[in-house]
Amino acid sequence: MFSPQGPSLRELAVQSLSSVERGYDLLAPKFDHTPFRTPDAILDATTDALRPRGLFERGLDVCCGTGAGMRTLEPLCKEQVAGVDFSTGMLARAREAHPGAEWIRADVRALPFSEAFDLAVTFGALGHLLPAERPALFAGVHRALRPGGLFAFPIGAPPPIASVGYWTLLGFDAAMRIRNAIWRPPFVMYYRTCPLQAMRDDLAAAGFTVTTTPLEGLGRREDGSPRYRLLLARKP
Template identity: 80%
Template sequence: MFSPQGPSLRELAVQALSSVERGYDLLAPKFDHTPFRTPDRVLDATAEALRPLGPFGDGLDVCCGTGAGVRALAPLCRGTITGVDFSAGMLAQARRARPDAAWVRADVRELPFGAAFDLAVTFGALGHLLPAERPALFAGVHRALRPGGLFAFPLGAPPPPTSVLYWALLGFDAAMRIRNAVWRPPFVMYYRTCPLGAVRDDLAAAGFTVTTVPLASLGRRGDGAPRGRLVLARKPRTTGA
């Protein structure tokens, strides 16, 4: 799962026993050599699905990490691209890789932007927020978008209970809950806390109009369901917000 340039087992253990922010600061120099980075095929599938809806003006990558999401944003946006994350280490890596983008350190539950962007994306970040924290994130993204702006992010299809992946993710989340019950500071990283229905409800409560489209290039499961969907949350062009 890890390349020779990736973190050692000891480094991963130290990260897992840290806070989310400190853990990612430690992991940042080797993060792109781990399976935790969003795969290029997911980034490319997202860009492919968004292309017919653009072009867009200014873009925002929420929980940008080392800046991999810029791969999806760059071909779609004619204006500036901004990444926001609370890990200084991850942002330092992003700045080295893409000095042409703007990088902002902030807590995404309190985004410091107002009506400045036309497209916002996030990749793999929702599992770092407890369900009760999602409304604050979605409200902040809503404020950050101009009227008519779009918030988009991929969600994978839930694996069937008969699959190895289903039990692997269930086991990981259970282990993480035990870890957080007995160790401080907590490290929030869960794979099964973002079902599409709950996410859709939270987006609608924040003022978005929500649709989804299949990520066609990711293929379909054996039952015919798409392996991934792109959630498209549109801020109305006329709003009282």
């Protein structure tokens, strides 16, 4: 499915009926051949937006998956770059692709770092956390950053209510809620639980100073608003 190298429909069905961790362990060998992997255009736009803020010392990709975020971290960080995820399968693929990085298996809701990084990023993973779990993640990132450190991630504008995209995402989230109501273990993957204002509020509550900047390389919508913004959370 998606491409000759991607997972079959049966493989995706098995994954979707597993836990999040087990599902990504199963998907890991073919994950980079699916649309779930963050596109290079988003990674590059993030890199371009962060580059004027200077070089960083050490960088961390939170929920790193197979390591796509290294495309952003490696050009921006002078010293060590690292990724953290709880899927052994995804980390194995990341280690193969980027042997020079450090890879840590951990639950991102309880990050095991203290003032160790200057830059943290995450790409396309926040939908795997329930809104009630975000404060623990953001508190852990805040703890992991040195004073003055930056946590950055792109966030897309919601599709217009009259668009196919809006109803597709609504239908997907509804299907996932029904699945999780009747099947265990749950597979947490929602597209409509991370609105910009909620992100800003949760980050501010964790102690960050929050701003945004448009990712101009990804274009603008018909109303002139940016398709994507980079959310910038600075630890004072």
